[in-house]
Amino acid sequence: xxxxxxxxxxxxxxxxxxxxxxxxxxxxxxxxxxxxxxxxxxxxxxxxxxxxxxxxxxxxxxxxxxxxxxxxxxxxxxxxxxxxxxxxxxxxxxxxxxxxxxxxxxxxxxxxxxxxxxxxxxxxxxxxxxxxxxxxxxxxxxxxxxxxxxxxxxxxxxxxxxxxxxxxxxxxxxxxxxxxxxxxxxxxxxxxxxxxxxxxxxxxxxxx
Amino acid sequence: xxxxxxxxxxxxxxxxxxxxxxxxxxxxxxxxxxxxxxxxxxxxxxxxxxxxxxxxxxxxxxxxxxxxxxxxxxxxxxxxxxxxxxxxxxxxxxxxxxxxxxxxxxxxxxxxxxxxxxxxxxxxxxxxxxxxxxxxxxxxxxxxxxxxxxxxxxxxxxxxxxxxxxxxxxxxxxxxxxxxxxxxxxxxxxxxxxxx
Numbered sequence: 001x002x003x004x005x006x007x008x009x010x011x012x013x014x015x016x017x018x019x020x021x022x023x024x025x026x027x028x029x030x031x032x033x034x035x036x037x038x039x040x041x042x043x044x045x046x047x048x049x050x051x052x053x054x055x056x057x058x059x060x061x062x063x064x065x066x067x068x069x070x071x072x073x074x075x076x077x078x079x080x081x082x083x084x085x086x087x088x089x090x091x092x093x094x095x096x097x098x099x100x101x102x103x104x105x106x107x108x109x110x111x112x113x114x115x116x117x118x119x120x121x122x123x124x125x126x127x128x129x130x131x132x133x134x135x136x137x138x139x140x141x142x143x144x145x146x147x148x149x150x151x152x153x154x155x156x157x158x159x160x161x162x163x164x165x166x167x168x169x170x171x172x173x174x175x176x177x178x179x180x181x182x183x184x185x186x187x188x189x190x191x192x193x194x195x196x197x198x199x200x201x202x203x204x205x206x207x208x
Numbered sequence: 209x210x211x212x213x214x215x216x217x218x219x220x221x222x223x224x225x226x227x228x229x230x231x232x233x234x235x236x237x238x239x240x241x242x243x244x245x246x247x248x249x250x251x252x253x254x255x256x257x258x259x260x261x262x263x264x265x266x267x268x269x270x271x272x273x274x275x276x277x278x279x280x281x282x283x284x285x286x287x288x289x290x291x292x293x294x295x296x297x298x299x300x301x302x303x304x305x306x307x308x309x310x311x312x313x314x315x316x317x318x319x320x321x322x323x324x325x326x327x328x329x330x331x332x333x334x335x336x337x338x339x340x341x342x343x344x345x346x347x348x349x350x351x352x353x354x355x356x357x358x359x360x361x362x363x364x365x366x367x368x369x370x371x372x373x374x375x376x377x378x379x380x381x382x383x384x385x386x387x388x389x390x391x392x393x394x395x396x397x398x399x400x401x402x403x404x
Binding site for chain 2: 009012013015016017019020021022023024
């Protein structure tokens with residue numbers, strides 16, 4: 001063996017011996033950094049207004065899934081059409097995350113009575129790195145105010161207000177609110193089925 | 209901390225382009241764009257492939273663990289494939305057969321085709337045919353095999369029950385041993401290095 005080879009062997013052995021005593025740092029779950037989370041948090045477009053949600057439901061938009069984070073007893077009394085119930089305290093359960101949040105097909109809209117529980121849920125799942133998660137602004141309180149019992153007149157009333165009112169009145173009728181006429185349409189609402197996501201095919205490795 | 213670009217970022221394509229060019233260049237410089245060199249390892253007249261593979265694996269292993277140690281690189285976010293025992297064995301045999309008859313593996317065939325070698329072009333045609341064959345017969349023939357013997361994402365260290373660093377040290381020793389062995393064989397049978 002010449003000198004160059006000996007040098008190479010010794011260098012490799014020293015590096016190897018050093019590495020043998022190091023440990024690999026591990027991080028269990030991938031989380032997004034605080035500054036990125038903050039950036040997402042202050043974006044206005046993480047909200048959908050009740051009108052927008054109503055529009056989605058009426059038009060039967062297949063690209064949304066609604067998640068009701070209130071307790072089951074409230075959910076059973078009243079919820080939005082097609083909503084799935086995942087109470088806030090169960091939101092981090094592995095099957096809930098994998099069935100409803102680990103996907104990139106639907107816009108996931110979270111709602112509760114007000115906005116705060118939905119925001120907490122939004123924060124938790126966003127921090128875990130799940131995408132396409134939104135909050136219905138004002139929650140079901142705003143839903144009842146704006147969709148089910150739309151107010152007729154404000155002090156300043158113009159064409160846009162009127163269009164909005166007409167829209168809300170129409171939506172209200174659709175959802176069986178105050179201004180609706182009674183119908184027999186009492187068919188039970190079925191929550192959307194969880195999609196069993198086909199895991200993205202992994203990239204295959206190869207020798208080159 | 210690396211990765212430099214976020215996952216899913218468009219910049220990754222640009223990075224991939226440059227890494228790909230560098231990869232192809234290294235393959236070409238190592239002489240991998242000629243089928244005689246690659247087939248030589250099976251017939252016992254050329255051992256460059258073994259040397260290059262071990263060198264690159266050792267370099268990458270040392271580099272990754274060092275960067276991880278100094279906090280520059282997140283070792284856990286390095287993507288690695290799931291290990292399936294049986295399909296790996298069967299696939300390895302098929303690939304080995306292709307390797308010894310064609311004298312290329314997929315990457316080197318592209319590299320060689322880029323330098324204008326006709327046998328590499330034919331080899332690439334074979335790859336495309338093979339892909340079609342596999343795709344269209346996946347369900348009746350391959351599906352059960354493809355999913356059998358799943359071990360999960362295991363590293364050799366985990367499998368034999370030692371830390372990553374120790375496993376890398378063992379791998380370095382194994383590499384050095386194989387270099388020594390190859391040199392020994394070359395000397396004993398008087399095999400000369402050839403440039404094609």
